[in-house]
Amino acid sequence: MNSYNIAVIPGDGVGVEVTEATLKVLLAAAEKFGFNLAPTQYEWGCEYYVEHGEMMPADGLSQLKKSDAIYLGAVGWPEKVCDSVSLHGLLLPIRKQFDQFVNMRPHRLLTGTSGPLKKTKFDILCIRENTEGEYSGAGGRVHVGNPHEVAVETSVFTRHGVERLLRFGFEQARQRSGKLASITKSNAQKYSMVFWDEITEELSAEYPDVTVERYHVDAAAARMITHPESFDVIVASNLFGDILSDIGAAIQGGLGFAASANINPSRELPSMFEPVHGSAPDIAGLGKANPVAAVWSGAMMLEHLGETKAAQAIMAALNDVLASPDNCTPDMGGKATTSEVAEAIVKAI
Amino acid sequence: MNSYNIAVIPGDGVGVEVTEATLKVLLAAAEKFGFNLAPTQYEWGCEYYVEHGEMMPADGLSQLKKSDAIYLGAVGWPEKVCDSVSLHGLLLPIRKQFDQFVNMRPHRLLTGTSGPLKKTKFDILCIRENTEGEYSGAGGRVHVGNPHEVAVETSVFTRHGVERLLRFGFEQARQRSGKLASITKSNAQKYSMVFWDEITEELSAEYPDVTVERYHVDAAAARMITHPESFDVIVASNLFGDILSDIGAAIQGGLGFAASANINPSRELPSMFEPVHGSAPDIAGLGKANPVAAVWSGAMMLEHLGETKAAQAIMAALNDVLASPDNCTPDMGGKATTSEVAEAIVKAI
Numbered sequence: 001m002n003s004y005n006i007a008v009i010p011g012d013g014v015g016v017e018v019t020e021a022t023l024k025v026l027l028a029a030a031e032k033f034g035f036n037l038a039p040t041q042y043e044w045g046c047e048y049y050v051e052h053g054e055m056m057p058a059d060g061l062s063q064l065k066k067s068d069a070i071y072l073g074a075v076g077w078p079e080k081v082c083d084s085v086s087l088h089g090l091l092l093p094i095r096k097q098f099d100q101f102v103n104m105r106p107h108r109l110l111t112g113t114s115g116p117l118k119k120t121k122f123d124i125l126c127i128r129e130n131t132e133g134e135y136s137g138a139g140g141r142v143h144v145g146n147p148h149e150v151a152v153e154t155s156v157f158t159r160h161g162v163e164r165l166l167r168f169g170f171e172q173a174r175q176r177s178g179k180l181a182s183i184t185k186s187n188a189q190k191y192s193m194v195f196w197d198e199i200t201e202e203l204s205a206e207y208p209d210v211t212v213e214r215y216h217v218d219a220a221a222a223r224m225i226t227h228p229e230s231f232d233v234i235v236a237s238n239l240f241g242d243i244l245s246d247i248g249a250a251i252q253g254g255l256g257f258a259a260s261a262n263i264n265p266s267r268e269l270p271s272m273f274e275p276v277h278g279s280a281p282d283i284a285g286l287g288k289a290n291p292v293a294a295v296w297s298g299a300m301m302l303e304h305l306g307e308t309k310a311a312q313a314i315m316a317a318l319n320d321v322l323a324s325p326d327n328c329t330p331d332m333g334g335k336a337t338t339s340e341v342a343e344a345i346v347k348a349i
Numbered sequence: 350m351n352s353y354n355i356a357v358i359p360g361d362g363v364g365v366e367v368t369e370a371t372l373k374v375l376l377a378a379a380e381k382f383g384f385n386l387a388p389t390q391y392e393w394g395c396e397y398y399v400e401h402g403e404m405m406p407a408d409g410l411s412q413l414k415k416s417d418a419i420y421l422g423a424v425g426w427p428e429k430v431c432d433s434v435s436l437h438g439l440l441l442p443i444r445k446q447f448d449q450f451v452n453m454r455p456h457r458l459l460t461g462t463s464g465p466l467k468k469t470k471f472d473i474l475c476i477r478e479n480t481e482g483e484y485s486g487a488g489g490r491v492h493v494g495n496p497h498e499v500a501v502e503t504s505v506f507t508r509h510g511v512e513r514l515l516r517f518g519f520e521q522a523r524q525r526s527g528k529l530a531s532i533t534k535s536n537a538q539k540y541s542m543v544f545w546d547e548i549t550e551e552l553s554a555e556y557p558d559v560t561v562e563r564y565h566v567d568a569a570a571a572r573m574i575t576h577p578e579s580f581d582v583i584v585a586s587n588l589f590g591d592i593l594s595d596i597g598a599a600i601q602g603g604l605g606f607a608a609s610a611n612i613n614p615s616r617e618l619p620s621m622f623e624p625v626h627g628s629a630p631d632i633a634g635l636g637k638a639n640p641v642a643a644v645w646s647g648a649m650m651l652e653h654l655g656e657t658k659a660a661q662a663i664m665a666a667l668n669d670v671l672a673s674p675d676n677c678t679p680d681m682g683g684k685a686t687t688s689e690v691a692e693a694i695v696k697a698i
């Protein structure tokens with residue numbers, strides 16, 4: 001029997017509830033499809049910070065390193081720890097240190113859900129660079145607090161980083177419709193984004209079967225709203241992918257439906273799976289959080305581990321379950337609690 | 350009789366058509382409301398570049414400087430001149446050199462138009478920093494063309510630049526609903542965006558009557574789609590404002606409806622008015638371009654010049670005219686040409 005060690009970081013706020021819900025579903029799927037999941041919980045996050053002055057222990061990353069995959073609920077609680085500290089202390093270092101350079105986010109409507117758009121037919125896979133670019137953390141401030149103060153923040157793009165991400169995108173496009181949309185802002189950012197465009201063009205010669213479309217990020221954002229059906233695979237930088245995948249989430253009906261995988265395709269280091277939503281302190285602990293994004297992220301984890309049938313069964317169960325208003329959380333206009341939805345998914349598997 | 354010198358740059362592609370349409374409307378409004386508009390045309394743009402190797406003459410900016418306002422159609426024609434050259438040669442220098450630090454973009458549905466969202470009630474004023482930030486043009490590349498190549502692009506934020514923009518936003522919020530949404534990404538960009546947040550907080554003490562909400566750009570992008578009615582005045586950096594105002598355009602029904610004003614509030618140097626859309630080479634010269642955004646931008650120009658009644662009359666005419674399917678261009682599902690719509694607006698004034 002295959003067995004997988006999963007490092008589980010419930011994190012902050014609703015992260016705790018949706019992680020609990022997801023674990024129920026994943027364990028049920030493991031039982032049904034005959035493999036073993038061994039979760040180890042790590043109680044890291046903003047509470048931990050308040051006690052210890054850091055988001056995770058100094059050897060946190062090496063503790064996680066041994067796992068086959070990492071599952072994360074949500075990080076952040078601005079009233080306790082400012083976001084720029086909490087994210088740079090846990091989520092972002094995991095993505096960067098484990099070289100999870102692909103952040104993959106699927107955007108489509110599940111059966112029974114409906115988004116804010118009149119149009120309902122779209123199936124977008126957003127592939128975002130996850131280790132460099134606008135999130136490099138390079139910068140500083142001079143003349144602090146005086147009228148001449150200046151803050152600089154430098155985006156760093158390496159050929160290594162851009163090329164491997166684009167290559168992953170081309171491969172995905174090849175497996176889907178053969179259409180790849182590359183997002184830049186090269187009309188305004190003439191160093192970083194022109195560089196990205198050049199590498200896209202070079203690589204496209206190696207993938208003659210893939211049609212590349214180029215959009216500026218502003219136009220792409222608008223087009224995801226007016227013509228979402230026109231996109232298939234999207235490749236974008238760390239920041240642009242962040243923004244576009246939140247637009248993807250919005251047209252899916254909200255962050256309660258947006259799943260994500262932070263992948264190191266080499267598999268030498270663990271990948272991490274997390275819903276796109278944050279910790280939502282305002283509804284934390286009330287059982288109101290929609291667990292769909294979290295469960296979907298769990299299905300992506302099983303898929304990554306090679307348990308494709310179990311992943312498919314979870315996705316089928318999600319589609320079944322949401323068709324009934326009884327299984328809808330408040331954000332979907334229903335009254336079900338987080339754990340009731342999880343129970344329904346478990347039953348459907 | 351008041352008289353205004355207007356520098357008119359039709360620019361590229363559909364810029365030419367929509368500018369012609371707008372001038373007709375503006376001249377009709379001038380006649381009706383008893384003031385004089387003296388337009389001077391400047392044939393600058395990508396054609397000019399092909400002949401002269403530059404987007405405008407070396408003394409272009411000093412030629413424009415004498416005008417009371419600048420009206421611009423659209424710039425860019427990627428097949429002739431790459432975007433990073435054309436924009437840095439005309440549009441962006443005008444914004445920066447004339448210190449047009451406010452880019453103001455209204456987003457609401459005109460009578461008779463309908464956007465891609467199920468929700469139709471929103472009235473957003475997007476105020477974007479227009480001279481620095483992510484568009485600073487500071488950066489470079491090393492190891493060009495080899496596997497270790499690195500490109501860097503530095504966002505530069507000055508207290509001077511951020512503070513004056515935010516102050517303008519606070520003033521606008523005060524005149525509207527008293528609600529200001531400040532957009533950053535301080536969870537990932539800990540120098541530039543944390544700086545922006547700090548200045549926002551400082552200023553909010555001076556504006557106790559204005560309620561400030563803070564959103565990360567990804568969440569704001571999603572929220573403009575799921576809850577557009579929850580925004581009133583938005584203040585954002587150059588890049589974030591660019592993206593959010595394209596989302597604003599999308600929910601209005603497309604770029605054919607998005608007007609903009611690049612304002613130097615000191616009035617020591619001319620401000621510039623332009624539709625948000627680009628040159629749309631694919632439909633250039635066919636009379637298919639929607640002139641609404643261009644005409645609306647023209648109305649913003651008259652408002653800026655102090656001809657408020659004329660501006661209001663144009664907006665009322667726009668609302669009237671679009672209610673009839675006969676006055677709709679192809680993007681609105683109609684068959685009217687650019688100049689037919691202009692004629693209809695002129696009649697309605």
Ligand SMILES: CC(C)[C@H](C(=O)O)[C@@H](O)C(=O)O
Nearest residue numbers: 076087091242276536537567
């Ligand atoms: C929390 C934040 C740093 C993060 C990001 O921007 O990457 C989040 O928005 C996401 O999309 O996973």
Ligand SMILES: CC(C)[C@H](C(=O)O)[C@@H](O)C(=O)O
Nearest residue numbers: 187188218425436440591625
């Ligand atoms: C053409 C481009 C440089 C410009 C910008 O990004 O500012 C445009 O998108 C706009 O919004 O006016």
